[in-house]
Amino acid sequence: MTDTGPKTGNGTSGTGPRTALSSPTVRYVLRRLLQAALVMVLVMVGSFLLVKLAPGDFVDALAGTRDLTADQIAELRARYGLDQPVFVQLIRYMSLLATFDFGYSPINAAPVMDVILARLPVTAILVVASVTLSMVVGTVFSVIASRNAGRPLDLVISIFMLLLYATPSFIIAVLMILVFSVHLGWLPIAGFESVGMGYTGWTRFWDVVEHLTMPVIALCTFYIAIYGRIGRASMLEVLKLDFVRTARGKGLTEHRIFYVHALRNALLPLVTMAGLQVSSLMGGAVLIETIFGLPGMGRTAFDAVFQRDTNLLLGVVFMSSLCVVIVNYVIDMLYMVLDPRVNLK
Amino acid sequence: MTRSFETLRRLAHHPSGFVGLMLIALVLGMAVSANLLFPDGPWAMAGPPRLAPGSDPRFPLGTDTFGRDLLSAIFYGSRVSLMVGVSAALVSIALGILVGAVAGYFGGWVDDALMRLTDAFQTVPNFLLSIAIVGIIGASLSTITFAIAIVAWPMIARLVRADVLRLRTYDFVQSCKIIGMSDMRIIFQQILPNCMAPVIVTTSVLVANAIIVEASLAFLGLGDPNVMSWGTILNAGRQELRGASWITISPAIALVLTVLSLNLIGDALNDVLNPRLKERT
Numbered sequence: 001m002t003d004t005g006p007k008t009g010n011g012t013s014g015t016g017p018r019t020a021l022s023s024p025t026v027r028y029v030l031r032r033l034l035q036a037a038l039v040m041v042l043v044m045v046g047s048f049l050l051v052k053l054a055p056g057d058f059v060d061a062l063a064g065t066r067d068l069t070a071d072q073i074a075e076l077r078a079r080y081g082l083d084q085p086v087f088v089q090l091i092r093y094m095s096l097l098a099t100f101d102f103g104y105s106p107i108n109a110a111p112v113m114d115v116i117l118a119r120l121p122v123t124a125i126l127v128v129a130s131v132t133l134s135m136v137v138g139t140v141f142s143v144i145a146s147r148n149a150g151r152p153l154d155l156v157i158s159i160f161m162l163l164l165y166a167t168p169s170f171i172i173a174v175l176m177i178l179v180f181s182v183h184l185g186w187l188p189i190a191g192f193e194s195v196g197m198g199y200t201g202w203t204r205f206w207d208v209v210e211h212l213t214m215p216v217i218a219l220c221t222f223y224i225a226i227y228g229r230i231g232r233a234s235m236l237e238v239l240k241l242d243f244v245r246t247a248r249g250k251g252l253t254e255h256r257i258f259y260v261h262a263l264r265n266a267l268l269p270l271v272t273m274a275g276l277q278v279s280s281l282m283g284g285a286v287l288i289e290t291i292f293g294l295p296g297m298g299r300t301a302f303d304a305v306f307q308r309d310t311n312l313l314l315g316v317v318f319m320s321s322l323c324v325v326i327v328n329y330v331i332d333m334l335y336m337v338l339d340p341r342v343n344l345k
Numbered sequence: 346m347t348r349s350f351e352t353l354r355r356l357a358h359h360p361s362g363f364v365g366l367m368l369i370a371l372v373l374g375m376a377v378s379a380n381l382l383f384p385d386g387p388w389a390m391a392g393p394p395r396l397a398p399g400s401d402p403r404f405p406l407g408t409d410t411f412g413r414d415l416l417s418a419i420f421y422g423s424r425v426s427l428m429v430g431v432s433a434a435l436v437s438i439a440l441g442i443l444v445g446a447v448a449g450y451f452g453g454w455v456d457d458a459l460m461r462l463t464d465a466f467q468t469v470p471n472f473l474l475s476i477a478i479v480g481i482i483g484a485s486l487s488t489i490t491f492a493i494a495i496v497a498w499p500m501i502a503r504l505v506r507a508d509v510l511r512l513r514t515y516d517f518v519q520s521c522k523i524i525g526m527s528d529m530r531i532i533f534q535q536i537l538p539n540c541m542a543p544v545i546v547t548t549s550v551l552v553a554n555a556i557i558v559e560a561s562l563a564f565l566g567l568g569d570p571n572v573m574s575w576g577t578i579l580n581a582g583r584q585e586l587r588g589a590s591w592i593t594i595s596p597a598i599a600l601v602l603t604v605l606s607l608n609l610i611g612d613a614l615n616d617v618l619n620p621r622l623k624e625r626t
Contacts, residue, residue, distance in 0.1 A: 035461065042465035047477075054481040166605035168557045170564055171597045174579070178586050178593065276467075283472030287561055291583075301473055302565070305480035313477060321468045328468075 025336070032332055036325045041094075043321045044314070048093055051310045052086045060308065062106070080106070093314075102315040107307045112315040115300065120319065122192055122296035125212065126288070127281045127323075130219040131274060137220070138227025139267065145228065146235035147258065157228070165225035170287045173218035177291075180214065187214055190293035215292045219284050223277050227270055234266040241265075268339060275328040282320040355617045362613025368606030372599075375423040383417035387573035391417070395589045406595045409581055415592065419599050422575040426556045426603060429490055433555035434548055436494035441501025442544070446532050448502070449509030460506075463499045471496040475558055479567045486569045489562060493555045501544060501551075508540030542618045549611035553604045560600055575600050 021027060059076045062068065068076075077083045081092060096103060102112035145157040181189040193199070193208050238244065239262050247257045285298030293299075297316050304313040356362040385391065391404070391414040398407040398415075406415040448459035466474075478492035512518060513536065521531045562568055563576025564583075575596040582592035 035464070038461050039464045039468055042461060043469055046465060047469070047474075050477065051481065162605065162608065163601075166553075166608055167601050168561060168604070170561055170579075171601065174583060174586070174593055175597065178590050182586050182590070279468065279470050280472075281470075283470035283474075286470075286473055286476055287565065290565060298473070302476065305477055308481075317469060317473065317477070320470050320473065324468045324470070 028336065029333065032329060036329050040318075040321060040325055044094065044097060044318060045090065047314055047317045048090050049086070051314060052089065057082055057308055057310065080104075097318065102318065103311040105304075105309055105312040105315075107304070107309040107312065112311050115312060116297065116315050116319055119295055119297045119300045122294050123282070123285050123289070123298060126215060126219060126285055126294070126296065127278060129212065129216045130223070130281055131277055133216060134220040134223035134227055134277070135270065135274070138224045139231055139270070141224065141228035142231025142235060142266075143263065145232045146239070149232075149236060158232075161225045161228045164221045165229070167221065169218045169222060169284050170291060172221050173214065173288055173291045176214045176218065187211075190291075192294050211292075212294075215288045215294060218288050218291075219281055223273075223280075226273060226277075230269055230273065231266060234269050235262060238262045238266045268335075271331060271334065271338075275324065275331050278327045279320075279324040282323065352614075352617060356610070356613050359613040359616060361609040362617070365606045365609030365613060368602055369610065372423050372427065372603050372606070375420045376427050379417075379420040379424055383414065383420060385417075387418045387421040388413060389417075395585070397589070398591050398595075407589075407591045409578070409592050410585060410589070415578070415595055418573050418578050419575070419595055421573045422578065422596060422599065423603070425486070425569075425572050425574040426559060426600070429486065429493070429559040430552040430556040433490045433493040433497065433559075434551040436490065437497035437551060437555075438501050438544060438548065440494065441498035442505050442537065444498065445502035445505025446509050446537060449506035450513055450528065450532050450536065452510075456506075459502075463502050466496060467499045469496075472558065472561065475562065476565070476567065479562055484562070484567050484569050486572065489559055489567075489569060490555075492562075493558045497551055497554065501547060504543045504547065505537075505540055508543070509536055512536050512539055546611060546614045546618060549607045549614065553607035553611070556600070556603060556607075 021030075057077075059068075059073055059080075059082065062076070063073055074083070081089055084092075093103070100113070102116070104110075105112045105115050108115045141157055141161065145154045148154045176187075177189055180187045188194070188211050191211055193204065193211055197207070199207050239258075244257060244262055247261050252261075282298070285296055286302050287298070288294070289296040289299040290302050297320060301313060301316040303309075304316065357366055380386075390412045392401065392408050392412050394408060394410055394412040396404055396408040396412070398405060400407070404414050404416065406419065408414060409418070444459050444463065448456040448463075474496050475492040478495065479488055482488045482492075509532075518531060518535060521535050526535075559568070559574060560576035560579065563574040564579045566580055568574045568577050568580070578596040579593060579600075582589070582596070585592050
C-alpha cells in the first residue's frame, strides 16, 4: 500500500489504497471545480432558453430596418440555424460553446469572441479598480469607525455609510456629472479617452484615469458602504475575543493588537463579499457604461438586447458569469488556505 | 397577531426604526393621495416647460421639458416604486421559501440540484439578467416585477434552507413524522413559522433593492411606458442636466429617501428580532 496523498485528512484511514483522491483537500478542490462547471452549464442552458422562448430574433430586428424579401429572411434563418427546433439549436450551441466558440454576431459583422475581447478590457479595468478602491476605502472607514466606536466620529461615519448604502449607482453617476462636469468642468462627461488627441504613454494613462474616475466612484460607493458596515461590526466582534485579551495580557501595544491581530481576522468576512461584488459590478457596468458612453461589455449587452443579437448577449452572459465563477472559486480556495476552520464538506 | 403588533411597537421605539417608519409613511401617503391632489394625472401639460422650482407657487418643484408638473410626477412615481417594490419582494420571498424549504427538508440530491440552481442565479449578474428579461419580453409592470423577483429569491432560499436544515433534526419534527403527518404539512405548518425572523428582516432590503432596480430599468428606458416612475423622470432629466437639473434632483431625492427609510427599518428590525446581535456590538 503506497501512501501518495498529502496527509491532511483523517477520515479515510484504513479504507482502501490512499491515492490523491482520498485526500479531503484534493476532493474538496475537485468537487468545487465540478460544481462550478455545472453552474456554468445551468447558466448557459437557462439563458439560451430565455433568449429563444422570447418572440423575435435578430432577423426580425434586421427586417425592421431594411427591406428584406421573404426568401432572404428564410435564407438568413437557415444560414444561422434559426429554422431548427429550439432543442437542436441548444445542443448545437452548447457543443460549440464547449470549444469557446460563441458564434457570430450579425450586428457587429464579427465573431462574438472578437467583439467581447475588444470590450472586455474596459469592463475589467472598471471592475478591478472598483473592487480595489471600495475594499481599501471601506476598510479605512471601518477602522476609523471601530477605533472611535460610540464617539461622534463613529456616528458621522455611520450616517455617511447609510447614505452611500441608500444611493443607487446611477444617481451617484448623474449627480457627479452634474457637479464635476457640468458645473465645475473638471472631468470629462463621457468616453474612455480623448478621441483624436494621439496621446501616448503617461499622458494617455492620465487621460484614461480622468475619464474613468467618475464611473469607478459610481460603481464603488455602494460597496464602500457595505465593507464599511461589515468591517466595523466584524472589528468590534473580533476585539472581544479571547485571543485579543491574550495579546493584551502579553503586553502588546494597543496599536499592534488593533492593526496586526484584530484587523487581519476581521477582514476575512470582507473577502467573501468580493465574489458577490464582482457579480453585481458586472450588472452595474451595464448602467454605468451606458451613462458614461464606455465601450465595455455592459454597454455591449445593453445594445445586444435591443438589437436581438442573441449570440452576443449569450456571449456576454457567459463571459461575465465565468468571471464570477472563477472569482468565487479562487476565494473558496484562498479561504481553505487562510482559515483552517473551513469545513471541507 | 399580538406578536407582530409587539414587533411594530418596539420598531417605533427604535431610533432608526422610528425615522424609517415616518419616512415610509410619507411615501405611502404620497402614493395614496396622488390622484386626489393631482386629478389630471402625471402626464398632463400643466404649465410652461422647464419652469424652475420656486418661480411659480403652483409648481413647487418646477416643470419638465413638456411642462408637466414634477410634484405630481413624484407623487405618482411613488405608486410605481411601492407597487413594484412590494410585489417583487413578495414573489421572490414565495419562491425563495419554496426552494429553500424543499432543499433543506429533503436534503440529498434534491438539495444538491436546487442549490446548484441557486448558485446559477447568483452567478449571472442580476441586473444583466433583469435587463435581458425586460428587453426581450417587453417592458410592462408585470414583466418588470417578474424580472426583479426572478433574480432576488436566492438570498431568501439560502436563509430558509439553513434554518430548515437545523430545525428538521429537532424532536418536534421527528414527533410529527412519527404521528404520520405529511411532509408538506410538516414543512409549512411546523417548520416554516420558526424560520420567519431572518426572512422578515430581509424583506425591507428586498423591497429597497426592487425599487432601485425598477428605477434603474426606467432610467435606461426600460420602464413601463404607461406609468410615471421616478426612473422615467430621471431618464428625461438626463438630457437636461445642463439647463434644468431640478428635473433630476427631485426624483433622485425621493428615490434615495425611500430606499434609506427601508434600510433603516431593516436595521431596526434586525435589532428588534435578534436581541443577541445587539448585545454583541
